[in-house]
Amino acid sequence: MRKRGFRRFSGIYRTALPRQVLPDPVTTPVSVLLGETLDRWLKHKSANRKARTRTIANYEWLLSTYVKPALGSKAIAEVSESDVQELYNDLLRRGIGAKTVRNLHKVLEPAFTRAIGWKLLSENPCKHVELPVWDRKEARYLTPEQTQAFLAAARQDKWYIAFLIAVETGARPNEYLALRWNDVNFDERSVRICRSLYWPPGGGFEFTKPKTQRSVRTKTISRQAIEALRQHRRVQLEQRMQTRDYQDCDLIFATEIGTPLSWRNLGRRHLKPLLTASGIPEDGFSMYSLRHTHASLRIINGDSLRVVAEDMGTSVAMIDITYSHVPRSLQTSAAERLAGLLYGT
DSSP: OOOTTEEEETTEEEEOOOOOOOOOTTTOGGGOBHHHHHHHHHHHHHTOTTSOHHHHHHHHHHIIIIIHHHHTTSBGGGOOHHHHHHHHHHHHHTTOOHHHHHHHHHHHHHHHHHHHHTTSOSSOTTTTOOOOOOOOOOOOOOOHHHHHHHHHHHTTSTTHHHHHHHHHHOOOHHHHTTOBGGGEETTTTEEEEOOEEEOOTTSSOEEEOOSSGGGOEEEEOOHHHHHHHHHHHHHHHHHHHTOTTOOOOOBSSBOTTSOBOOHHHHIIIIIHHHHHHTTOOOTTOOTHHHHHHHHHHHHHTTOOHHHHHHHHTSOHHHHHHHTTTSOHHHHHHHHHHHHHHHHOO
16 A cells, blocks of 8 residues: 555655746846836836826837836846936936936836836835936916917917917817817807827827826807807818818818827917017927916916816916916015005005
8 A cells, every 4th residue: 555645666665845846037037137127017007097198108218218228138136226327317418308317217216116016126226316406497478468469460370269279278289189079069168178189109190088187177268269169160161071081080170181280380380470470589489388378377367276277187286386487476466465455555
């Protein structure tokens, strides 16, 4: 009778030893390269439904452009804090801006954190890295007088209604250029901002979800803007009847064949000439400056930062940081109103 736990071999009973499991050379931390881990992290982020397509594309561009050429072929377990610090310092020496370096850090640090969860390293080499100071530039915006002059000049432009909606809503360019006619409520004088226009690096265009959940919002516009929209719709319908291969995306702002407008082309071919015609310096001015103009005019008007932030689909902190300089005259009028309350003057 054979005894349990023993195995017969060449006529001799021997104790059965447990099978020895060898480590997988592919997944051993010492052999996993940083570049491979970054690719794995990007796939992980892509599978997350909360991440936007353009966000992932931006992550991939930053990592492929700045990290992989320098550290991609190095084993992730061997990447040290000094390696990351030297990478950032080298980018700064090459003339890469402090903002870009800080944005890169916001991508690289969570990638290393995820790698810790995957047991590929024990400590995040980004944890104590010193980041460059970024001096935020003041947002360019139009004064009330300049805004009136600009809109007066824009009345003669083909895309006057786009500029008017931009100023009145404060929407991001890729938000109002994604507006469809079914987003407009003519009776209630409102537009619903619920999508964003994205131009992938490989070509074509996509409609994606807005930047954040708070970016989904409904904006009331003026009677003048509603009437301008009605007129624009009539002109657009007439043009569509004369175009054979019109791609009907139901877009308010579309090219002659129905495809979306490029906000960069709109700024270069229409906005800049209109600024020049209005006697306004165009240096540093872009389509985003119309969003800044909306916020500045609201603050000048005395609207609270919280209300402005909600209407623009952003945070109070972002409004406070971006428009902290707007304007000195507002502070003066506030002081005068307080004096009136205290002294009756």
